């Protein structure tokens with residue numbers, strides 16, 4: 171019984187967190203006045219738990235440098251002094267503020283916890299029973315990704331924390347002072363930086379989120395659940411136009427594009443797919459159609475005798491990024507193409523596309539209004555090397 175209740179409360183907690191966004195939380199300034207985070211809508215936020223007597227305290231000067239460089243472009247740093255790590259943030263609210271100003275010339279505000287409506291500020295708690303709801307939310311959005319193992323400091327932190335708890339890395343708790351969360355202009359918690367991460371990485375993240383084009387690139391994710399709402403014709407036209415404005419070798423434009431708005435055609439070919447994959451479709455309670463459930467698809471064709479794939483890929487990325495900027499979701503699809511080309515019963519679909527004889531269907535882009543917000547899948551930065 172107790173276990174069931176615990177499970178239920180955990181589910182309620184997760185549901186509550188997922189129903190919230192960053193702008194639903196409220197904190198306090200140093201004098202105890204409520205500070206609703208909604209006042210930062212449209213800004214890029216760096217939320218950091220700090221301490222004045224920590225080995226990382228000198229990061230204050232780097233944070234201040236970032237603040238000076240990017241504040242006018244829309245960066246706000248929300249600094250939460252926190253005494254939970256080695257009790258390295260002692261002293262009163264005034265003492266902490268004086269320390270930051272005198273030693274590091276800090277101009278961004280220190281923020282606190284405290285009950286709504288009560289004029290009292292207390293240092294925020296980021297872990298444990300009294301975790302502030304803001305931090306519960308931040309941790310639910312971006313868990314612990316590990317310390318950098320290529321840095322001495324990262325290795326030292328890992329050794330120290332593992333000595334205290336061998337499974338310390340298995341939970342999303344804040345590990346130490348100067349953990350940072352980067353919030354996009356639309357309120358998404360896009361990155362978490364551990365205190366041992368390079369400040370240059372933090373700066374790259376901030377610069378990316380401040381720039382709408384770069385932020386759009388980073389926000390795109392493959393969407394596989396869509397609302398039951400077709401994309402307006404003009405918007406599909408815009409996507410096609412953005413697509414064909416991609417670069418191509420010698421401007422040969424070696425692509426043929428078919429934008430499918432015919433919902434019956436999609437439904438009919440899905441019926442063929444359903445018959446061939448009955449068990450798999452039955453297992454998927456969200457199944458709407460064979461194109462990852464999107465109401466519209468864009469079919470991209472390349473020359474039948476090869477070539478043009480690179481150009482066609484660039485066209486597709488233009489389309490997907492344009493869609494992202496227009497509030498649409500997309501998913502690049504290879505699987506359905508293999509099915510369509512291998513299945514004689516789907517021939518009517520290919521015929522309807524009126525693809526010239528010297529071209530073949532290469533890949534499909536699913537497009538529609540998203541009904542999910544997938545998290546970013548990890549990217550392997552070690553595949554990139556800078557040759558200096």
Ligand SMILES: Cc1cc2nc3c(=O)[nH]c(=O)nc-3n(C[C@H](O)[C@H](O)[C@H](O)COP(=O)(O)O)c2cc1C
Pocket residue numbers: 390391392393394462501502503504505506533544546547
């Ligand atoms: C050439 C290509 C083929 C793909 N085929 C499929 C597919 O058949 N089904 C699918 O669900 N996703 C497909 N994807 C999407 C990838 O799974 C997705 O891009 C990748 O996991 C990275 O996730 P992200 O797009 O959310 O960043 C394809 C992507 C590419 C580039």
